[in-house]
Amino acid sequence: MNMSWKGVMPAMTTKFTDDDRLDLKMFEVNLKAQMKAGVDALILGGSLGEASTLLEEEKSVLTRAAVDMVDGKIPIVVNIAEQATKAAMNAAETAEQDGASGLMILPPMRYKADDRETVTYFQEIAKSTSLPIMIYNNPVDYKIHVTLEMFEELLKYDNIQAVKESTRDTTNITRLINRFGDRLKILGGVDTLALECLVMGADGWVAGLVCAFPEETVAIYRLVKAGRIDEAAAIFRWFLPLLELDINPKLVQNIKLAEVATGIGTENVRAPRLPLAGEERAQVLSIIENGMKTRPKLPDYLNL
Template sequence: MNVTWQGVFPALTTKFTQDDTLDLATFNLNLQAQLAAGVDGIILGGSLGEASTLTNAEREMLVKYAVEQVDGKVPVILNIAEGSTREAVHLAQAASEFGASGLMLLPPMRYKADDRETVAFFKDIAHSTHLPIMIYNNPVDYKIDVTADMFEELLKLDNIQAVKESTRDISNVTRLRNRFGNRLSILCGVDTLAMEELVMGADGWVAGLVCAFPRETVAIYRLVKAGRLEEAREIYRWFMPLLELDLHSKLVQYIKLAEALCGIGTEQVRLPRLPLVGEERQRIRTLIEHGISIRPELPDYLSL
């Protein structure tokens, strides 16, 4: 399936049972809510998907199951976050066999590669597969900045097509657009900056709180692209306290709690993460429940 790098791409959480196996039934419950809301693709095995705790066998199961359930409606993207080029290449080649439509690539994990090494890492993976690729640029969390000069080299490869823009610098959208035009698709990767980056010309949104609030997320995207900024702004203002949950080191636990309270997920996480308890859980639960209680009425955004 072809990938058009625009629209809302949820970075889906990975669902687990109490026995610490993949909970495909709950995963599908959430997936169907995303599809009904009008998302444009899904991303599996990202940071929010507890990537570092998944085995390759579990990645294979998730991708194959998701491909079967989406039934051609949207592309299925697999995240790759490996420490070695060899393992990243192996997973990229396997992703095609699993049925994935594209890849999201992080720079080398657990080693702060320099610019030359980072470019070589991405190019080696891209050369190994025909799948289209989105580079995940998040220097705040992963300490490697994929600069415009590096993209100049990377974009010589046709299957490197997009960036998940997580530098926290809104003006980077304009810099990238000025330099590369439409050759590089730009998707905002920070929930709390999404509307701002969309207004400045980003093509899409790799979203986190969409896992619990898919309709509101897609509504903001489509309203912005339709030029109905005041309507989008009102929803975005309501959403902001919830979107800020995506900035915390416990974003997985926070967003899974939101999914559970919205009836499309559970709080089950995989060790070393632990479920929320005590005052912290009550505080986050109160914030989420307040947001749900004043959830805005949405326009018919699917017709835009």
């Protein structure tokens, strides 16, 4: 399936049973809710998907299951976050064999590669696969900044096509557009900045709270692209306290608790993570409960 790198792409949570196995039944419940809401692709195995805790065979099971569930209707993108170039190339090969339509790739993990090493890392992966690639640029969390000059080198490879822009600097959207035009697709990667990114010309939104609130997320995107900014902003203002749950060290637990509230997930996380407890849990529940009580009525966003 061709990747267009636009629209809403949920960074899917990974569902677990009470005995810590993959919960493919609940995963399918959530996946169907995403598709019904109108998302444009699904991203598996990101930080929100607890990828660092998944066994390699579990990643393959999850990818193959998702490919079967979407039945060719939307693309499946697999995240790659590895320490070694060789391991990343192997992961790309496995994702392709499992039926993925694209890859989202982080810079090398743990080792803080310099610019030359980072560019070479991405280039070697690009040469090893026919799948289209989105670079995940998140210097705040992962300490490596993919600069405009680095993208100049990376875009010599046709299958490097997009960036998940998570620098927290919304002016970077304009810099990227000015420098690369339509050659590099841009997807906002920070929930609380998504509206600004879309208004400034981002092609899409790699979203987190979409896992619990898919309709509201897609509505914001579709309204912006239809030029109905005021309506999108009104929904976004309601959404912001919930979106802030994504910019938190316990984003996985927060978002899974929100999925419970909307009926499309469970709280189960994989150790060393534990479900929220005590005052921390109460505060998050208060935000979620208020959001549920004040949930806005949406326009017919799928037919704009």
